[in-house]
Amino acid sequence: MLQLTSCNRMLTILLILLSPYLLDDQKSRFLFHDMSAEVVDSNPYSRLMALQRMGIVENYERIREFSVAIVGIGGVGSVAAEMLTRCGIGRLLLYDYDKVELANMNRLFFRPEQVGMTKTDAAVQTLSDINPDVVLESYTLNITTVQGFETFMSSLKNKTFRPSKEGSGVDLVLSCVDNYEARMVVNQACNELNQTWMESGVSEDAVSGHIQLLIPGETACFACAPPLVVASGVDERTLKREGVCAASLPTTMGVVAGLLVQNTLKFLLKFGYVSPYLGYSSLKDYFPTMAMKPNPQCSNAACLQRQKEYILAKPARDAAANAKMEAEASAAAADVPLHVDNEWNISVVDDSEQENTGGTSSDALPEGLTRELPSADEFPKHSTYGATDTAVDDLEDLRRQLDALNAD
Numbered sequence: 001m002l003q004l005t006s007c008n009r010m011l012t013i014l015l016i017l018l019s020p021y022l023l024d025d026q027k028s029r030f031l032f033h034d035m036s037a038e039v040v041d042s043n044p045y046s047r048l049m050a051l052q053r054m055g056i057v058e059n060y061e062r063i064r065e066f067s068v069a070i071v072g073i074g075g076v077g078s079v080a081a082e083m084l085t086r087c088g089i090g091r092l093l094l095y096d097y098d099k100v101e102l103a104n105m106n107r108l109f110f111r112p113e114q115v116g117m118t119k120t121d122a123a124v125q126t127l128s129d130i131n132p133d134v135v136l137e138s139y140t141l142n143i144t145t146v147q148g149f150e151t152f153m154s155s156l157k158n159k160t161f162r163p164s165k166e167g168s169g170v171d172l173v174l175s176c177v178d179n180y181e182a183r184m185v186v187n188q189a190c191n192e193l194n195q196t197w198m199e200s201g202v203s204e205d206a207v208s209g210h211i212q213l214l215i216p217g218e219t220a221c222f223a224c225a226p227p228l229v230v231a232s233g234v235d236e237r238t239l240k241r242e243g244v245c246a247a248s249l250p251t252t253m254g255v256v257a258g259l260l261v262q263n264t265l266k267f268l269l270k271f272g273y274v275s276p277y278l279g280y281s282s283l284k285d286y287f288p289t290m291a292m293k294p295n296p297q298c299s300n301a302a303c304l305q306r307q308k309e310y311i312l313a314k315p316a317r318d319a320a321a322n323a324k325m326e327a328e329a330s331a332a333a334a335d336v337p338l339h340v341d342n343e344w345n346i347s348v349v350d351d352s353e354q355e356n357t358g359g360t361s362s363d364a365l366p367e368g369l370t371r372e373l374p375s376a377d378e379f380p381k382h383s384t385y386g387a388t389d390t391a392v393d394d395l396e397d398l399r400r401q402l403d404a405l406n407a408d
């Protein structure tokens, strides 16, 4: 089911009709903006493409090939969806069954005029206005029902966006749900599909949260280490105490959404370190990290199957890693001198030489900039001996006065 706002509906319908013929090659997909690196005010991607120029990301434009599924469009999921939309993600699949309420207004993203709309429709309305280049799919359903689960699974498998992709039709699933049952359903789907996913959560008292990377067979799944206390045989949403509702803060949810999307960008675009688990305790500004291996006694059959496959694939993985290391070593041993081009004209300067010349050459500032404070070399070098001499003189004087007194 695809729902979009009226301004883009006609173009989207055309896109859907043409999609089987167009979407294999991303360059032929109809896009409102080119992802160019040109630094002009009218280019929505110039600041993102600068990541490439600064050497952080090798190929930022690849982001347009990726599909991310977000389950739960609440305080974390909606903000994560907005961040990915602004980053120019290729396709977002949004899942939620709830409606926007006034009680959601303490969080980011949803607006009072959207009260009564389904969260998925309201999200599509806002996101398609922010960045019409992103393909948005809205699924208003409950994944914990039998039919909801079936639709969830088939939507993840759907590869019309990028038919050449291996595995499922999405690159990553983000779980932004607020209950154990839904997390177990996402876990089940991802274990069955061998689909990497990230889990996120914010505590009921709103002051801590976490994100976690789950790679079936390689890291612990959600069932490998279940929480210590879980609801048994009853709907956990009915367990809340009378008149007491969970707290939520836009700050904690924004931080967790930021950490989640940062990890997502690093995972998809292959830069930096992708955290296997990152906690956030706002009261102490404490960010614990850890990694968890899968449990060989996990209760989830699909998890055990993925663990078996991961172990069987180990020799091939080791061989590939060795080949990569050898290729890198031989490239390093090749007779290419380090920094042969030296485009910045960097040279090694002897310390003593620099002292003699006052070391001013490396301190030169570009035109139009001046130093606000004097550099350390320009401070006057006062001798402290004079002050010490005065002190000694004073002491001598005192001693003479004391001797004169004693003489009386």
Ligand SMILES: [Zn+2]
Pocket (backbone or CB within 6 Å): 220, 221, 222, 223, 224, 225, 294, 295, 298, 299, 300, 303, 304
């Ligand atoms: Zn498991």
